[in-house]
Amino acid sequence: MNPTTNISQPLESTAGVQPLAGEMSLRIQPGAGTASTSSPSAEGAANSRAGSAFEVVPPVPVPLPTHKDVFDSKPIQIWEGVVLSVDRNGMDVRLNAKLARLPEHTATIALEWIHDQDRDLARPGAIFYLTVFRKLSRGSVQNAQEIRFRRLPNWSNSDVLKVRAAASALAARMKDTDDAARP
Amino acid sequence: MPRALDYGRAPYADEIEVTIFGPGYGEALAVHLGGQRWMLVDSCTATGASEPASAEYLRQLNIPAENVKAIVASHWHDDHVRGMSRLVRQYPNATFFYPAVFSNKEAQAFLAAYSGEINPQLTRGTGELYRSLMSRERSVAVKNRVEILSGTSPEFRVFAFSPTDAALSQFLAHIFEYIPREDLSLPIGHAPPISPNLSSVVLHVDLGAEALLLGADLERHEAGWDAVIADEWCRGKVRAGVVKIAHHGSITGDHPDIWTQLAMQKPLGLISPFNNGRHTLPKAADVMRILSNTREAFITSGSSRKPKIPTDQLKRLQDMCTAIAPANAGFGAVRARRSTTAVEWQIELFGSAKRLSNSGSKAA
Numbered sequence: 021m022n023p024t025t026n027i028s029q030p031l032e033s034t035a036g037v038q039p040l041a042g043e044m045s046l047r048i049q050p051g052a053g054t055a056s057t058s059s060p061s062a063e064g065a066a067n068s069r070a071g072s073a074f075e076v077v078p079p080v081p082v083p084l085p086t087h088k089d090v091f092d093s094k095p096i097q098i099w100e101g102v103v104l105s106v107d108r109n110g111m112d113v114r115l116n117a118k119l120a121r122l123p124e125h126t127a128t129i130a131l132e133w134i135h136d137q138d139r140d141l142a143r144p145g146a147i148f149y150l151t152v153f154r155k156l157s158r159g160s161v162q163n164a165q166e167i168r169f170r171r172l173p174n175w176s177n178s179d180v181l182k183v184r185a186a187a188s189a190l191a192a193r194m195k196d197t198d199d200a201a202r203p
Numbered sequence: 204m205p206r207a208l209d210y211g212r213a214p215y216a217d218e219i220e221v222t223i224f225g226p227g228y229g230e231a232l233a234v235h236l237g238g239q240r241w242m243l244v245d246s247c248t249a250t251g252a253s254e255p256a257s258a259e260y261l262r263q264l265n266i267p268a269e270n271v272k273a274i275v276a277s278h279w280h281d282d283h284v285r286g287m288s289r290l291v292r293q294y295p296n297a298t299f300f301y302p303a304v305f306s307n308k309e310a311q312a313f314l315a316a317y318s319g320e321i322n323p324q325l326t327r328g329t330g331e332l333y334r335s336l337m338s339r340e341r342s343v344a345v346k347n348r349v350e351i352l353s354g355t356s357p358e359f360r361v362f363a364f365s366p367t368d369a370a371l372s373q374f375l376a377h378i379f380e381y382i383p384r385e386d387l388s389l390p391i392g393h394a395p396p397i398s399p400n401l402s403s404v405v406l407h408v409d410l411g412a413e414a415l416l417l418g419a420d421l422e423r424h425e426a427g428w429d430a431v432i433a434d435e436w437c438r439g440k441v442r443a444g445v446v447k448i449a450h451h452g453s454i455t456g457d458h459p460d461i462w463t464q465l466a467m468q469k470p471l472g473l474i475s476p477f478n479n480g481r482h483t484l485p486k487a488a489d490v491m492r493i494l495s496n497t498r499e500a501f502i503t504s505g506s507s508r509k510p511k512i513p514t515d516q517l518k519r520l521q522d523m524c525t526a527i528a529p530a531n532a533g534f535g536a537v538r539a540r541r542s543t544t545a546v547e548w549q550i551e552l553f554g555s556a557k558r559l560s561n562s563g564s565k566a567a
Contacts, residue, residue, distance in 0.1 A: 096519060097516050122512055123251075123530070125510060126527075127520070128481045144396055147392070147393070150520075152516070165522060175316070175389050177385055179383060183312055183321060187308065190314060190333065193341060194306060194311070194336060
């Protein structure tokens with residue numbers, strides 16, 4: 021099954037908001053039946069088309085969920101996952117349920133489920149949360165799910181110092197093979 | 204709390220045994236070397252249990268803690284060290300052996316970084332090994348061409364066939380980019396799995412007339428099985444009548460010369476499966492190969508891999524995930540035991556363990 025698109029807000033013109041370099045904007049003309057995208061650099065050409073059903077507008081910020089939206093979302097299960105391996109066929113993961121006592125499971129998740137901004141985080145060892153929930157939207161119940169990767173910070177200099185100290189403590193307890201006292 | 208398996212009686216002093224435990228994701232061995240001396244290799248836990256499987260086994264058999272002479276961590280992967288630190292604390296008189304790849308300063312920094320001490324989330328296999336090492340005053344590194352244990356009445360000697368010096372270098376090359384340094388912007392994360400596995404400790408237990416070959420997870424590579432096979436010192440040892448098949452029966456953990464140079468013709472095979480998402484071992488082709496190389500082979504866990512998740516939740520999860528399976532498919536153990544005067548091994552199966560067969564390979 022393919023991922024669903026869950027942006028359902030109507031697109032409206034927002035005066036004064038300009039697209040950033042490289043951003044794309046989309047406007048669907050009522051009744052036109054089709055849509056197209058354009059970048060800022062293509063604006064002139066698009067606007068100059070006589071009789072075009074499309075109008076280039078600045079991008080529209082997606083509103084944050086209202087309190088009611090959040091309130092009407094009911095999580096069914098939250099899985100804490102660890103990425104075991106990644107290849108072009110998907111991501112092998114280990115899943116631990118957070119909302120009930122369930123056995124640990126393993127699974128494969130297609131990469132298309134991962135947000136573009138999280139793709140760089142999908143590497144072995146990464147931690148993520150897979151939430152499946154029901155939400156009430158305009159009177160109808162919808163199933164929804166999302167994967168959010170935990171974006172951990174880089175190792176800090178103080179972490180590095182702690183690692184060195186721990187490694188030294190470890191080394192003091194590790195005897196090399198050559199001086200092993202055989203039992 | 205799962206119901207514990209009934210393991211029956213302890214071995215007599217003149218009986219040798221090797222028992223392999225496995226829940227579907229995990230492996231551990233308990234070896235009775237004769238004369239009430241035990242060696243434990245790796246650690247795993249039964250589904251839902253907190254006590255390591257080998258500790259539960261020895262407790263049921265009423266084996267005093269001081270009879271455990273050695274504990275060996277063959278390598279640091281999560282499926283081989285679960286509960287290891289508890290095992291090491293439980294048997295304080297046993298010498299703890301670890302793979303010599305961690306004798307190096309960089310490798311120790313790697314282990315410390317991913318120990319969970321600095322970042323509590325990072326507590327997988329590396330954490331178990333770190334805690335095991337830190338709970339002892341002294342532990343002993345194991346590399347190839349080393350004798351780690353010996354005894355008399357009955358006589359036995361335990362040798363390590365790996366890791367080789369070349370594997371040590373390869374290991375360092377693999378882990379180097381994951382060691383936190385001031386000059387490196389490295390995001391915090393779990394320790395990555397490192398493939399191929401060259402750091403595993405393969406053990407050879409010389410029992411006089413025959414031997415046990417405990418293959419750990421060593422894989423085929425010029426610094427892995429190729430190096431072991433090429434070493435005359437290894438090939439000169441007594442041939443094994445029982446082989447703990449390496450790397451859960453995978454083709455990468457096999458080498459045709461294991462069966463002609465290190466083992467007797469058609470030895471007994473012991474194996475634990477590896478269930479991890481779409482990666483499951485042994486595959487049908489592996490089972491065929493193992494059966495052609497062994498007289499008989501036995502697997503610790505051949506249970507169904509049906510998910511253990513409520514139906515409504517499972518349906519939702521299946522929208523996004525494929526190959527959903529419990530990490531632990533069903534716990535079992537295989538025991539091979541014989542007296543020093545007997546010719547044949549007696550095999551006993553516990554829990555989900557079963558004889559490996561072509562038809563059973565799918566379940567495994």
